[in-house]
Amino acid sequence: xxxxxxxxxxxxxxxxxxxxxxxxxxxxxxxxxxxxxxxxxxxxxxxxxxxxxxxxxxxxxxxxxxxxxxxxxxxxxxxxxxxxxxxxxxxxxxxxxxxxxxxxxxxxxxxxxxxxxxxxxxxxxxxxxxxxx
Numbered sequence: 001x002x003x004x005x006x007x008x009x010x011x012x013x014x015x016x017x018x019x020x021x022x023x024x025x026x027x028x029x030x031x032x033x034x035x036x037x038x039x040x041x042x043x044x045x046x047x048x049x050x051x052x053x054x055x056x057x058x059x060x061x062x063x064x065x066x067x068x069x070x071x072x073x074x075x076x077x078x079x080x081x082x083x084x085x086x087x088x089x090x091x092x093x094x095x096x097x098x099x100x101x102x103x104x105x106x107x108x109x110x111x112x113x114x115x116x117x118x119x120x121x122x123x124x125x126x127x128x129x130x131x132x133x
Contacts, residue, residue, distance in 0.1 A: 003044065003045050004045065005045040005046065005049070006045070006046055009044070009046040010046040010049055010050070013046055013047065013050045014050070017034060017050065019031070019050065019053055019054055019057060020057075021057065021060070021061075022057050022058065022060070022061035023061070025065075027061075028058060028061050028062070031054050031057060031058050031061075032058060034050075034054055035051060035054050035055060035058065035084060036084065038050070038051045038054075039051070039084050039085050040085075040086075043125070048125055051125065051126075052125070052126050052127055055077075055081075055126050055130065056127070056130070059077055059080075059130065062076075073133075074111075074112050074117070074130065074131040074132060074133055075105065075106065075108055075112075077130045077131060078092075078105070078106070078112070078120065078131060079106070081124045081126065085124065089102055089106065091123075092105075092106075092120075095119050095120060095123045096116055096119065096120075111133060112131045112132065114128075114132065116131070117129070117130075117131035117132050
């Protein structure tokens with residue numbers, strides 16, 4: 001059975017959480033708490049959409065305020081999602097294929113390609129563009 005996206009339920013979630021651009025640390029912490037709650041459950045399509053939106057807003061805030069001189073950092077996003085989901089790097093081996101590849105990506109020696117980004121996006125239920133520079 002395929003779950004379908006319900007715009008009315010999504011509207012209710014948006015009204016309840018009121019996601020917006022994150023401008024201060026307190027707003028970032030609030031968004032992180034919501035993500036923490038959503039990451040540990042089986043999400044509805046509407047909750048998954050909210051989850052992806054919040055991840056994007058958090059990443060934008062953290063890039064601008066914690067790493068202003070750096071461009072988008074897919075490795076940081078990967079490490080963040082791994083930590084938030086309380087999974088070990090061994091899960092990445094099952095997604096990406098080899099321990100050596102995972103080590104190279106996490107150490108910044110190798111960039112994530114489009115196919116790997118797609119697999120990671122599916123695994124973490126986020127947009128694959130988060131893993132592409």
